Amino acid sequence: MKILVTGGAGYIGSVTVAELIERGQEVVVLDSLEEGHREAITRGARLVVGALADGANTEKVLREYGIEVVVHFAAYSLVGESMENPAKYFINNVVNGLKLLEAMRGAGTGKIIFSSSAATYGSPTRVPITEDHPTVPINPYGESKLFFEKILHRYHAAYGIDCISLRYFNASGATHELGEDHDPETHLIPLVLRVALGQSPSVKIFGTDYETKDGTCVRDYVHVSDLAAAHVLALSCHGEHAYNLGDGHGFSVRQVIDAARKVTRKEIKAEEAPRRAGDPAVLIAGAEKIRRELGWEPKRITLEEIIGSAWEWMEKHPKGYK
Numbered sequence: 501m502k503i504l505v506t507g508g509a510g511y512i513g514s515v516t517v518a519e520l521i522e523r524g525q526e527v528v529v530l531d532s533l534e535e536g537h538r539e540a541i542t543r544g545a546r547l548v549v550g551a552l553a554d555g556a557n558t559e560k561v562l563r564e565y566g567i568e569v570v571v572h573f574a575a576y577s578l579v580g581e582s583m584e585n586p587a588k589y590f591i592n593n594v595v596n597g598l599k600l601l602e603a604m605r606g607a608g609t610g611k612i613i614f615s616s617s618a619a620t621y622g623s624p625t626r627v628p629i630t631e632d633h634p635t636v637p638i639n640p641y642g643e644s645k646l647f648f649e650k651i652l653h654r655y656h657a658a659y660g661i662d663c664i665s666l667r668y669f670n671a672s673g674a675t676h677e678l679g680e681d682h683d684p685e686t687h688l689i690p691l692v693l694r695v696a697l698g699q700s701p702s703v704k705i706f707g708t709d710y711e712t713k714d715g716t717c718v719r720d721y722v723h724v725s726d727l728a729a730a731h732v733l734a735l736s737c738h739g740e741h742a743y744n745l746g747d748g749h750g751f752s753v754r755q756v757i758d759a760a761r762k763v764t765r766k767e768i769k770a771e772e773a774p775r776r777a778g779d780p781a782v783l784i785a786g787a788e789k790i791r792r793e794l795g796w797e798p799k800r801i802t803l804e805e806i807i808g809s810a811w812e813w814m815e816k817h818p819k820g821y822k
């Protein structure tokens with residue numbers, strides 16, 4: 501299959517590109533490189549440096565390479581920043597996403613697999629969160645992802661474009677070659693491992709009085725290779741679908757820090773801090789639907805495996821891809 505991966509130089513995109521290449525697919529990456537890394541593009545994939553704001557360029561790329569499917573990762577995804585500067589998020593995640601869809605219509609590309617998010621649900625009223633849980637995002641980032649899902653719904657109904665939205669929970673871990681290198685980094689596991697590497701003095705635990713077993717927030721960590729595998733399965737989907745991508749198990753912030761201490765054999769200093777606004781106590785995916793319908797089975801599910809893979813990559817790349 502001929503596949504365009506937007507944002508394929510980023511964290512999850514680059515691992516998915518590697519997986520697609522491994523399976524013999526023809527991959528073109530479209531990435532502005534404003535966040536991503538040229539070094540993260542697997543050999544065999546073609547890189548076109550360009551921004552989705554330039555819809556005419558996207559349409560040209562789709563035509564030139566005879567693209568059949570778009571896997572759409574390109575977006576901004578910092579929740580805190582989206583509260584301060586919602587315009588940045590609506591413009592990139594919604595307006596530029598629409599430009600991509602228009603380019604697809606122009607070029608006759610019939611399928612899109614979209615990186616959606618657990619942030620579309622907002623504060624859960626029940627866990628595990630299944631796909632039929634109300635979607636009431638509590639920040640502009642989550643709203644931008646939900647708006648784009650709604651746009652996809654209309655594009656499917658009116659123009660027959662196949663739309664598969666994958667709602668990721670907490671992407672984590674690394675492969676031997678590819679890992680997480682964000683600036684700024686906001687994700688817990690790399691932040692904890694930076695302490696183990698001696699790059700920061702301590703990690704902050706935001707909130708220790710939640711109604712969870714140890715008082716800290718619980719999240720569903722899904723290994724980035726398992727996310728990539730789900731995209732491969734989604735290639736065969738037709739119609740319109742939304743699937744959660746999580747393992748269905750949650751780990752608390754303290755459990756993550758403890759597991760990281762075991763894996764790295766470093767002390768890892770933790771500092772207790774007040775709760776952050778808008779952090780739900782527990783986010784755990786009900787991911788039965790994708791298991792049942794597409795046969796997805798996450799393979800790297802223990803914290804030790806997830807953190808161990810991230811640690812291996814970070815030890816080899818203490819400065820990221822630089």
Ligand SMILES: NC(=O)c1ccc[n+]([C@@H]2O[C@H](COP(=O)([O-])OP(=O)(O)OC[C@H]3O[C@@H](n4cnc5c(N)ncnc54)[C@H](O)[C@@H]3O)[C@@H](O)[C@H]2O)c1
Nearest residue numbers: 507510511512532534535536551552574575577615668671
């Ligand atoms: N990391 C997570 O835990 C997580 C969870 C839920 C959803 N997601 C979603 O998954 C996707 C990938 O996340 P990630 O962590 O790999 O992000 P990332 O920032 O590492 O990758 C995004 C890539 O998109 C590129 N990009 C952004 N805007 C662009 C544009 N307008 N034109 C061209 N390229 C552009 C960036 O340069 C970057 O390489 C995002 O859509 C994100 O919202 C991520």
